[in-house]
Amino acid sequence: MHSDLAVLNAQRPLVVHLVYSLDVGGLETLLVDCINRMPADKYRHAVVCLTRYSAFADKITQPGVELYALNKPPGNGLRVHVDFWKLMRRLRPTILHTYNLSAMEYCFTAAAAGVPVRIHAEHGRDASDPHxxxxxxxxLRRHLAPFIDRYVPVSDDLQRWFAEVVRIPAAKNHLIKNGVDTDRYAPRAQAVTAAPWGAGDIVIGAVARVQDVKNHASLVAAFALLRERLPALRDRLRLSIVGDGPLFGKIQAQVAEAGLQDVVWLPGARADVADLLHGFTIFALPSLAEGTPVSLLEAMACGLPSVCSRVGGIPEVVVDDVHGILVPVEVDALAEALARYVQDPALRARHGAAARARIEDKYSMAAMLGAYTALYDGLCARKAPARLRPIVNS
Structure with a gap:
C-alpha cells in the first residue's frame, strides 16, 4: 500500500503556491478551495508563505499538503530569495503559482532553481495604487514576463489593465474568474446565526480583512448617517463587520467615538462565514479597489442584495439595480443606497434572487477549477512532459 502511494505521489506533478501569508481572507479562501477540490489524482500541492501562516491553514483537507513559512522581515530580503531557491531545489515542483505583487518577483528565483512552469495571479490592487x-x-510586472508563463487576472478589468497599462503580451494574459461553492453558500429558509441580533433587525453586513483598501471607515460613517436619516427605523438598524486586520483597532475606536457600540458587531475573523451571511439583510462592500471579491460572490450566492463601490471588477459581477446597487466611493452615496434597501423589502428580495441566479450562471466553483486544471495541464504538457509520464515498476 505504501509503495503504491509513493508511486502515485511520484507521478503527480507538484504545484507550489506562493503567498505573502496564509490567514483569513478572500484570496486565501480561494486558494484553499482550489487545493481541496482539484482532482487529487492529478496534482500534489504545497503552500509557501513569505511571512507566516495561521490556524486558517487547518482548512486544507487535501492529504499530504506541506506548509512552509519563510518569515520574511519587512523590506527587501535577499536571504528570503536564497531560502526560497534552496526550497525549490529540494522540492522540485513542476509549477510555481504566485499570488499578487508581493510574491511575483520569486518567479525569477524559481526559474533560476529550475522550476519549469511559473504562473502569476493578480487578485486585486492595493489602496495605495487603486488604478x-x-x-x-x-x-517589475512587465520585465518579469520572460520568467512567467502566464499572468492570471481574475476579472475583465484586471485583464484589460494587464494588456493596456502593464503591457503584458496577449498570449500570456489568461483570464480565470473566481468561483464559489454554491452548495455551501446558498439561501436558507431557516437560518441560525451567532450574531447578537434579533429576528426583526435590519442587518447591514460586511466580510473582509480590515485594511485600508476595504474602506470600513466609510461604511461605519455611512451607517451612522443612515441612522440619522431614518429615525423611524433607527432602532432596527444593525451593522456587522466580520474580519480582522491592521485597522481593526482603528475601526473599533471609530465605532466607540460615534457611540455605536450597541448596534455594531465586530467579532473579528470567523470560520463560520457561511452561517453569518444568513444573518445579514444587506451585504456592503465599499472598497477602494477590487478584483473579483470572493466575499461578494459568497454573499450573492446566499441570495443577498449588495451595495458596492463601482471599482475594479465589481461592475462585472453586479449589474447596477439588478443584482445590487453600485455607488461611487463616497459616504453619502453609500448611505443613500443602503437607505433604498432598508426601506424596500421587495427590492431586497428581487435583487437577492437575481444575485443568486447570477452566481449559479457565471461564477461556479466547477468552472474555476476546470480552468485552473486546464491551465496547469496545458503548460505541463508543453514545458515539463517528462514529469507527466506514468512511472512503470520494473
Whole structure:
C-alpha cells in the first residue's frame, strides 16, 4: 500500500503556491478551495508563505499538503530569495503559482532553481495604487514576463489593465474568474446565526480583512448617517463587520467615538462565514479597489442584495439595480443606497434572487477549477512532459 502511494505521489506533478501569508481572507479562501477540490489524482500541492501562516491553514483537507513559512522581515530580503531557491531545489515542483505583487518577483528565483512552469495571479490592487499606475511596480510586472508563463487576472478589468497599462503580451494574459461553492453558500429558509441580533433587525453586513483598501471607515460613517436619516427605523438598524486586520483597532475606536457600540458587531475573523451571511439583510462592500471579491460572490450566492463601490471588477459581477446597487466611493452615496434597501423589502428580495441566479450562471466553483486544471495541464504538457509520464515498476 505504501509503495503504491509513493508511486502515485511520484507521478503527480507538484504545484507550489506562493503567498505573502496564509490567514483569513478572500484570496486565501480561494486558494484553499482550489487545493481541496482539484482532482487529487492529478496534482500534489504545497503552500509557501513569505511571512507566516495561521490556524486558517487547518482548512486544507487535501492529504499530504506541506506548509512552509519563510518569515520574511519587512523590506527587501535577499536571504528570503536564497531560502526560497534552496526550497525549490529540494522540492522540485513542476509549477510555481504566485499570488499578487508581493510574491511575483520569486518567479525569477524559481526559474533560476529550475522550476519549469511559473504562473502569476493578480487578485486585486492595493489602496495605495487603486488604478494600478505605479510605474515601479508595473516595470517589475512587465520585465518579469520572460520568467512567467502566464499572468492570471481574475476579472475583465484586471485583464484589460494587464494588456493596456502593464503591457503584458496577449498570449500570456489568461483570464480565470473566481468561483464559489454554491452548495455551501446558498439561501436558507431557516437560518441560525451567532450574531447578537434579533429576528426583526435590519442587518447591514460586511466580510473582509480590515485594511485600508476595504474602506470600513466609510461604511461605519455611512451607517451612522443612515441612522440619522431614518429615525423611524433607527432602532432596527444593525451593522456587522466580520474580519480582522491592521485597522481593526482603528475601526473599533471609530465605532466607540460615534457611540455605536450597541448596534455594531465586530467579532473579528470567523470560520463560520457561511452561517453569518444568513444573518445579514444587506451585504456592503465599499472598497477602494477590487478584483473579483470572493466575499461578494459568497454573499450573492446566499441570495443577498449588495451595495458596492463601482471599482475594479465589481461592475462585472453586479449589474447596477439588478443584482445590487453600485455607488461611487463616497459616504453619502453609500448611505443613500443602503437607505433604498432598508426601506424596500421587495427590492431586497428581487435583487437577492437575481444575485443568486447570477452566481449559479457565471461564477461556479466547477468552472474555476476546470480552468485552473486546464491551465496547469496545458503548460505541463508543453514545458515539463517528462514529469507527466506514468512511472512503470520494473
Amino acid at each position: 494600478g499606475l505605479n510605474p515601479k511596480h508595473n516595470f
